[in-house]
Amino acid sequence: MQQLLFAIATMAAGVLGCAAYFFGTNWILDKLFPSKGLTGPVASRNLRITNAIRPWLFLGPAMFSLAIYLIYPVIASVWLSLHDRAGENFVGLNNFVWMFNDGEFRQSIYNNFLWLLVVPAAATFFGLIIAALTDRIWWGNIAKTLIFMPMAISFVGASVIWKFIYDYRAEGTEQIGLLNALVVYFGGSPEAWVTLPFWNNFFLMVILIWIQTGFAMVILSAALRGIPEETVEAAVIDGANGLQIFFKIMIPQMWGTIAVVWTTITILVLKVFDIVLAMTNGQWQSQVLANLMFDWMFRGGGDFGRGAAIAVIIMVLVIPIMIWNIRNAAKEMEGH
Template sequence: MSPLVQGMLTIFIGVGGCVGYFYFSNLILDKVIFPAKGDNPGININRANLVRPWLFLFPAMAALGLYLVYPVVGSFWRSLYNRSGDEFIGFGNYAVMFNDDGFQVALFNNFLWVLIVPAGATFLGLLVAQLTDRLKWGNIAKSLIFMPMAISFVGASLIWKFVYANNADIGLINAIRDMLGAEEPLDVLQVSFWNNFFLMVILIWIQTGFAMVILSGALRGIPEETVEAAIIDGANPFQVFFKIKVPQIMGTIVVVWTTITILVLKVFDIVYTMTGGNFGTEILPSYMMSYMFRDDGRATAVAFVIMIIVLPVMIWNIRQARAEMR
């Protein structure tokens, strides 16, 4: 089948199916289940109106159940079986996993990523948003800073791989070291512990543009009266920024922070592209992938742990977003 015909057929079936579902479900509800006739038609109308919202919610609930709830429950159940999936071992995979040195290293590295990347990206985004609003060419600067957001994680990793190359002719770091008189090039991606920070720089570079756009809009929403009043009272620019502006957009800062945190807990591409999880740079998603095709039970156990870690952050993010909308 031609891709064009296939796409049009998919759209026709999808849109037509949705329209048909809502039309016929409401028709059956009003004409068959609760018809507006008899001695008390008002009672049936009220009952139909109570049921009607669930008709609209059912497709979304069914999709969430099929593509979210079922995989979560199925993954947890699979994690309770052995490698081949034919023997129930309870929490054996979790016990082995938590005692594994590789898992402990990955968990510690994930903690570092969660601690540093959201803080760095949010701080730089806030700083850039404040500074560029005062420049005539601020929109051009914002466009340049936001540009990395259009690059995939793999593409960004390949760019930074040249920056970190252990060759003074290509790698920026080794070129600087060569200018300072270093005798031999250094492969920064193999320097234990510190190589994690070099990988974090890539994600901070990408996410700074996202934080800048959101926080720039929040800064522009601050009433000018409060800023002018602070200036009249003798506040200097630093006091205006940290004591007047930042408190008023703290809710937005928290939302940006938690959004980047959720992304950090799921990041995989950068580590896999740059080091493959070697040299002490393993994180939970890359640790999971290392077992994906040789121990399905262990891999699903790691996936469930990642979900448990992400869940509180998502709940906090949703609550903050709702508080912002009030």
Template sequence: MGQLYSSIFVVVVGVLGCVAYFFGTNWLLKLVFPIRGVSNEQMARNIRRAAAIRPWLFLGPALSFLGLYLVYPVFESVALSLHDRSGENFVGLSNYIWLVQDTEFRESLFNNLLWLLVVPAASTFFGLVIAAMTDKVSWGNIAKSLVFMPMAISFIGASIIWKFIYDYRAEGVEQIGLLNAIVEFFGGSPHAWITIPFWNNFFLMIILIWIQTGFAMVILSAALRGIPEETVEAAVLDGANGIQIFFKILIPQIWGTIAVVWTTITITVLKVFDIVLAMTNGQWNSQVLANMMFDWMFRGGGDFGRGAAIAVVIMVAVIPVMVWNIRQANAQMEGR
């Protein structure tokens, strides 16, 4: 209960602080640039000055936190990657040379690429199919709510749920894992699914697909609703069937949205960490870059140099996708 009270207290203080900051900054602007008791010319000048300053007052806290918790760590990580495990002695590119030669890094890179090939494609596909199927039915909103629900669960929480689904008990013992119970029901033998090298990556991917499908569905459903009905009606009059309408009429008109959803999920996949940590901790050939970075940075005494080098690799991999994503989103908003 103490943690609950602390959380409520933090939320209340945060909200009240934001309200106080909003009214306080506006009051301060009116005090510095008064609009009463001055000439019309001075009043117009004060209004222009206040309007120019006000956005920066509201952006100021956000920019400060971004600088403190995002920009500064980037430069610090790059600097640390050029130092030894203590972060004190300069070693140049030695950590990056070690990365290229390290077997675990190559395994993590391969697994990350595997995740990139499967998760964005599967999540976007299922999200699109569900959005299209539930768009025209009366109970569609209920179905969408159920599909979207996993998005409200943390990655760790989702991993714990799926741990019970994949749970394994020795043959002859009653299975509490849903998957093994189904396998036994149909006469099969139970398996420790997440310990099977290579294939365990796919069992872990299912968790992220389960979470991200709801996100893809919501965005793509909104895009589908924005398609002019005239185009669909014209296709029907021309004799197009449902599959032709879906692939040749609907998808081309929302291709930009599909690309944005795809790349957004791709960024999430590049940073995947929680699921692997909770399910396997990188064992049985399931290691990924973020979990490897965590191991080197904070476990076994900590190696700041190597941990930071892995973090820089992840950052470099994410940046191009993120830039492309932002450009696509801006282009869509401008109607291009």
């Protein structure tokens, strides 16, 4: 309880500190270069100066924070990836050479590739289907809320939920995991699903698909509503049926949004860590890059060179999407 009070006190102090900074610097600026109530060249000169300085006062704390927590680390990670485990001696590309000869790394790349192939596609597909179906029924919003709900659940919480579903008991005893119970009910024999190499990847992917479908659904549902009525009506008049309208009229108008959903989930997949850590911790050939990176960060006291090298690989995979996002944002800004 005391700890919580400390947290709330710090929070108040932090907010007050920020407010004091903004009000204080602004007050000083107005005192140094007064323009209110003045006329003539001095006032306009002061106004010009304050207008040039004020944006940087507004941006200051945010830029400082972004520089320390995101920009500096990106540069430092690249630098560290070229150094040894303690980050002291320059080793050139040795970490990367090691990486590509390391079986575990190759396994992770392969698994990440599977994840990238399956999860964005499946989540977008289900999201699109659900968005289209719920659009037509009166209780669609309730259905959407329920499917959206896993979004709020942590990856670790979701892992526990699904680990319970995949639970395995020896053949002949009663299965308490839903999946094995179904398998047994239909005459199969139970399996310890998360320990099956190769296939366990898919059992882990299900968790992320379960979480991300709601996100895809919400965005695509809005895009669906944004489709101009006239295009659909014209198709109806031309005698198109429901499926034709969906595939030939609606989908083509939503490509932009589908791409956004797809890339957003792709980024998330590259960073997936919690699910693998909680479900298998990379055992049974289910390792992925983010978990491998975390592992090397602390393995044997921590190998910062190799850890950073793996992080750089993740970053390189993200860069194409980053560029695409920046170009889209820039295009949109021109429109304003």
